[in-house]
Amino acid sequence: MSEYRTHVQEFFAARAAGWDERFAGDGPAYAAAVAALGLRPGHRVLDAGCGTGRALTPLRAAVGPSGTVLGADLTPAMLQAAVRAGRGRDGRLLLTDVAALPLRDGVLDAVFAAGLVAHLGEPASGLRELARVVRPGGALALFHPVGRAALAARQGRRLTPDDLRAEPNLRPLLAGSGWRMTSYTDEENRFLALAVRED
Secondary structure, three states: OOHHHHHHHHHHHOOHHHHHHHOHHHHHHHHHHHHHOOOOOOOEEEEEOOOOOOOHHHHHHHHOOOOEEEEEEOOHHHHHHHHHOOHHHOOEEEEOOOOOOOOOOOOEEEEEEEOOHHHOOOHHHHHHHHHHOEEEEEEEEEEEOOOHHHHHHHOOOOOOOOOOOOHHHHHHHHHOOOEEEEEEEEEOOEEEEEEEEOO
16 A cells, blocks of 8 residues: 555544544535535436545435435544434445546546645546546546634644645646636635536
């Protein structure tokens, strides 16, 4: 296993048990971000880096019983927390690296990814993999329940110009990975970048 995967697993395994309690107020922000994806009944959607599955319930509500909801995460403890919270009923959980998904090309209509980009070992490669499994014209939501500045303050660091999620960095990163950014929001209480899968 690569060093970055080991680091991600260790980081999240140590925090899985108390994750939902620590961020208990994030539910409405997740629901609003899912709504921005424009999902319809019957759509097929992946929550990439799903963690404890906080997006699975609003994703299931958006695609309905005829739709498909998948949650993929690299850390067993996070998926176990999702099951304990009852979110496994809303989607099929996959223990896998989102940079190497066990899915066919173009099988999904959309991908939702909360806090994922900063945890990808190779962001461009990871975003290309997400593009691979989404049909042309499908959607991507890169989300965080707080903006870049609030997250940096929470982590005790300062924002720097090389921040991956800064619009001047993220837009070309997406473009080079098969996505076209359609909107960008970075506010105190929400980060949301939406993109469309290019043909």
